Amino acid sequence: MRFHSPAIQYFHAVRRTGSIRAAARVLNVASSAVSRQILKLEQEVGSPLFERNARGLTLTTVGEMLARHVMNVLQDLDRFRSDVASLSGAWHGTVSIACIESLTESVLPDLIASHRGRARRVSFTTEVKGSSDVLEALSRGEADIGIAIALRHPPDLRQVALKRFRLGALVAREHPLARRKTVTLEQCLAFPVIQALPELSIYHLLQPLIAQLSETPEPAIQANSIDLMRELAARGVGVAFQTQLGIGRLSRDSQLVFLPLDNAGSPVWSDLGIYVRAERTLPAYTESFLQELVRELGERERRENVAYPQTS
Amino acid sequence: MRFHSPAIQYFHAVRRTGSIRAAARVLNVASSAVSRQILKLEQEVGSPLFERNARGLTLTTVGEMLARHVMNVLQDLDRFRSDVASLSGAWHGTVSIACIESLTESVLPDLIASHRGRARRVSFTTEVKGSSDVLEALSRGEADIGIAIALRHPPDLRQVALKRFRLGALVAREHPLARRKTVTLEQCLAFPVIQALPELSIYHLLQPLIAQLSETPEPAIQANSIDLMRELAARGVGVAFQTQLGIGRLSRDSQLVFLPLDNAGSPVWSDLGIYVRAERTLPAYTESFLQELVRELGERERRENVAYPQTS
DNA sequence: ACATGTTGATGCCGTTTCGGCAACAGCTAT
DNA sequence: ATAGCTGTTGCCGAAACGGCATCAACATGT
Numbered sequence: 001m002r003f004h005s006p007a008i009q010y011f012h013a014v015r016r017t018g019s020i021r022a023a024a025r026v027l028n029v030a031s032s033a034v035s036r037q038i039l040k041l042e043q044e045v046g047s048p049l050f051e052r053n054a055r056g057l058t059l060t061t062v063g064e065m066l067a068r069h070v071m072n073v074l075q076d077l078d079r080f081r082s083d084v085a086s087l088s089g090a091w092h093g094t095v096s097i098a099c100i101e102s103l104t105e106s107v108l109p110d111l112i113a114s115h116r117g118r119a120r121r122v123s124f125t126t127e128v129k130g131s132s133d134v135l136e137a138l139s140r141g142e143a144d145i146g147i148a149i150a151l152r153h154p155p156d157l158r159q160v161a162l163k164r165f166r167l168g169a170l171v172a173r174e175h176p177l178a179r180r181k182t183v184t185l186e187q188c189l190a191f192p193v194i195q196a197l198p199e200l201s202i203y204h205l206l207q208p209l210i211a212q213l214s215e216t217p218e219p220a221i222q223a224n225s226i227d228l229m230r231e232l233a234a235r236g237v238g239v240a241f242q243t244q245l246g247i248g249r250l251s252r253d254s255q256l257v258f259l260p261l262d263n264a265g266s267p268v269w270s271d272l273g274i275y276v277r278a279e280r281t282l283p284a285y286t287e288s289f290l291q292e293l294v295r296e297l298g299e300r301e302r303r304e305n306v307a308y309p310q311t312s
Numbered sequence: 313m314r315f316h317s318p319a320i321q322y323f324h325a326v327r328r329t330g331s332i333r334a335a336a337r338v339l340n341v342a343s344s345a346v347s348r349q350i351l352k353l354e355q356e357v358g359s360p361l362f363e364r365n366a367r368g369l370t371l372t373t374v375g376e377m378l379a380r381h382v383m384n385v386l387q388d389l390d391r392f393r394s395d396v397a398s399l400s401g402a403w404h405g406t407v408s409i410a411c412i413e414s415l416t417e418s419v420l421p422d423l424i425a426s427h428r429g430r431a432r433r434v435s436f437t438t439e440v441k442g443s444s445d446v447l448e449a450l451s452r453g454e455a456d457i458g459i460a461i462a463l464r465h466p467p468d469l470r471q472v473a474l475k476r477f478r479l480g481a482l483v484a485r486e487h488p489l490a491r492r493k494t495v496t497l498e499q500c501l502a503f504p505v506i507q508a509l510p511e512l513s514i515y516h517l518l519q520p521l522i523a524q525l526s527e528t529p530e531p532a533i534q535a536n537s538i539d540l541m542r543e544l545a546a547r548g549v550g551v552a553f554q555t556q557l558g559i560g561r562l563s564r565d566s567q568l569v570f571l572p573l574d575n576a577g578s579p580v581w582s583d584l585g586i587y588v589r590a591e592r593t594l595p596a597y598t599e600s601f602l603q604e605l606v607r608e609l610g611e612r613e614r615r616e617n618v619a620y621p622q623t624s
Numbered sequence: 625a626c627a628t629g630t631t632g633a634t635g636c637c638g639t640t641t642c643g644g645c646a647a648c649a650g651c652t653a654t
Numbered sequence: 655a656t657a658g659c660t661g662t663t664g665c666c667g668a669a670a671c672g673g674c675a676t677c678a679a680c681a682t683g684t
Contacts, residue, residue: 053680631678
């Protein structure tokens with residue numbers, strides 16, 4: 001199904017790879033063919049689309065505009081294809097997800113497994129990144145659905161849903177804090193803490209709170225892996241901070257205890273946003289999964305608020 | 313600037329004209345070329361796109377799906393072009409408007425004139441239709457902006473704004489009703505009335521109210537032109553019904569008086585919706601005009617509510 | 625400073641695609 | 655039955671495309 005002129009496809013490949021020859025390799029054509037199509041495009045637009053650096057190509061301003069258009073075209077073509085396919089009953093396609101690490105423990109594997117159980121022809125691609133990288137991948141068209149901490153998102157993205165989860169401390173069952181219902185930051189800082197590095201979004205959630213305190217204690221351990229932090233906390237090394245989402249049902253049968261965090265008497269929230277490219281209609285199978293994702297996250301949000309009712 | 317494969321453009325032309333030969337004439341190519349491109353498209357999609365009737369072509373279900381995709385592509389191409397053009401400072405393009413007749417007296421000419429005064433390179437195409445035809449033209453991609461009575465709109469359209477205006481009676485200055493501040497339907501029906509035909513949206517606004525009355529009096533005159541109805545009312549022929557919008561400042565220095573309509577003690581509203589295709593990003597110049605349109609209608613809505621404050 | 629590997633651009637040439645002309649079959653309305 | 659419309663199909667010239675080899679320009683490594 002090759003509706004669109006080769007120039008469109010070639011341009012897209014060159015933009016992604018950042019090089020004409022690399023694009024030619026991906027497309028299985030001669031580099032000269034790619035080069036010519038790009039030149040032809042630039043002639044028709046009347047303005048260069050790339051800046052030729054010795055080491056490859058970089059988009060110019062008009063190039064970025066065209067990139068946006070081409071992305072819209074190709075993504076909408078995907079949707080059209082899926083619409084036609086779903087007409088003959090066969091759903092197949094790939095849902096591409098970019099998300100932060102909190103989802104990998106329980107939410108995403110559960111959802112994907114259950115969805116694959118019902119629609120086996122739909123495959124998945126997931127990539128774990130930092131919050132800002134998630135939004136960036138989405139903007140560049142490298143993912144269909146993005147889940148990230150709800151910061152200010154760029155205007156070319158649309159926030160489909162916003163769910164808030166409580167931030168909390170994670171300690172071993174034998175930890176002195178383990179018997180409390182909730183904890184404050186000060187209480188936690190009396191013990192060795194396992195601090196997240198700036199590349200994790202938890203860092204940016206806790207940083208403003210820590211800055212409010214009179215003293216900024218030395219963290220015992222710094223890490224950039226949610227998993228590692230959790231395992232360290234289970235071994236009694238110290239207090240880790242995570243959203244309840246990252247724990248799932250693990251907290252029941254494991255050595256870990258989750259303690260909702262309070263600050264100045266009110267809970268500390270972590271806002272999770274679900275994002276999609278704004279200028280786009282999703283394929284049916286992607287839309288379907290998106291609905292389930294929103295529903296599931298809403299369900300978890302509700303369940304947690306029952307388990308840890310707001311104190312205020 | 314011809315990025316896209318001829319098949320796309322040909323398909324678009326065939327869909328609009330409903331005939332291969334007619335499309336060929338529009339495109340200035342031989343009909344055989346168009347025919348082949350369509351056949352090639354159908355082969356690549358793997359399913360017929362048109363039903364061949366003896367008198368022309370009609371879209372099949374997959375054809376309609378492709379039509380939607382092609383429309384998205386071509387409209388987004390327009391936006392890209394305008395983005396590039398606005399980069400070099402020169403705004404030019406065409407804003408295509410479909411609207412109901414109420415706007416033609418004052419709102420639209422005022423706005424277009426003022427906009428052309430500032431951006432002379434932007435041209436306009438306006439088409440006056442019935443409310444449902446406005447929405448249909450928008451769906452088919454034949455207009456960029458639509459203004460219609462706010463009925464239930466199809467899901468592929470987006471309601472940008474919703475403004476409500478009072479419906480009222482229009483009578484000559486010497487008419488017995490002219491001294492009143494407001495009127496009810498019963499009071500009007502005591503006199504000869506100029507009734508709108510079903511093709512005008514006013515008909516559908518008044519019909520449910522008339523049905524509530526005990527008797528349905530014979531209308532003196534039926535017409536399908538807002539203008540004609542206004543002129544008839546000015547000559548004292550009878551009572552016409554219109555939204556305040558259709559009158560503008562004419563009511564001051566003319567023979568006409570506008571009397572807001574009350575029904576069961578509360579005003580009768582006419583909801584005006586501004587619509588845009590949902591799966592679409594507007595070109596900069598269109599977006600700019602749209603903003604002004606929304607602002608202007610909001611302004612008029614506010615002004616009228618001052619002139620005729622709500623009685624309830 | 626030199627060699628090497630990379631980048632994108634070009635000239636040449638065979639293949640593919642596209643478009644125009646004319647003729648065809650199918651249908652409709654007069 | 656005739657005339658007028660429809661879409662389709664061979665045939666052929668023109669335009670576009672892709673592949674190969676080559677070139678100049680630049681970066682990197684020795």
